[in-house]
Amino acid sequence: MKQVLLVDDEQYIHKVLSTMLTSSIGCQVSSAFDSNAAFEYIQANQVDLIILDINMPNSNSLYLVSRLQQDEKFKGIPIIMMSAMSYDEIQVAFKEKGVKYYFSKTTLLNDVEKDKFLETVKSLLG
């Protein structure tokens, strides 16, 4: 079964996204609540996709992206970034890190956007 790692500091976001992903796609979803915990998890477990919140207290999402991109073993893991902020506010960070996939948390309230998100997850999991 494909493994998704969800990295977000809000427990209730895990609750919503885990249900959505396991019920729609049938993948296994694991949780990390900050970037350090995520990196430790990735080192010890198989991860096929990372869904990463950009805005977490005590944590540095973009540093995690850099660490993964610089590591031959992990740089192939696709990353979807999410934020409650708009794309305009965070596009500088995305462009700098070369992150390809971004979804606003609020656009997932829209069924069309939610379907796009799930399709993206499915295609990245192969």
Added chain:
Amino acid sequence: MASISELRKLNAELRLVNQTMRHDILNRLFFIGGIVGNYQKFGEKSMKLDEMLTEIRNMVKNSADFIQGMKEVEIDAVTSTPLHAINVRQIVEKMMVDFTDLSITISGSGVVLADQGVVSVVANLFQNIRVHASNSDVSVAISETNKTVKVAIADTGVGIPDTIKAQLFQYGHAFGVTGHTGIGLYVVKSMMDRYKGKVTIKDNHPHGTIFTLYFKKALL
């Protein structure tokens, strides 16, 4: 007429209010929309109906309280209303209702010079514990001297590495070049600056973290 530096300060305060409110409310709306969407699609496999309704009601109440609190901060910023007496123990007790998953004990009391933004200060510190030390015990110790009220919020979780401590209260680069940290503890520091107080962080022993808030005492 306000000076340029006063206008800059006002602008910064209003930006803080705006950013804080957007971030927190959007996350809560996402949660509400998300669990309703999951329920519509997957039924009670996703969540029991009663549980979902309770979660939504709590989240709506919590958001309404938060908006009201931030509105008062905004009014204070715009009108330069002097800080006033706030019973910090009452604020902590009020916030404990929203964090029933944490085992929180409270001792002491104190009346501080602040505004309703204290709600956000306490909520952000509890939220930080919820995320990083959710299984720990939390103690809130309030004490006062002649001029200062100290609020020490201690957890017994895994602690925060020193490398993270140094950047913990930053926000400015969160969406810029270096991508540091989030917004919650930035709000705490900004609010404490506004109150002419401070926030410090140190290790708890044998493990965990202590955030200490230093407020000016309200002279009644």
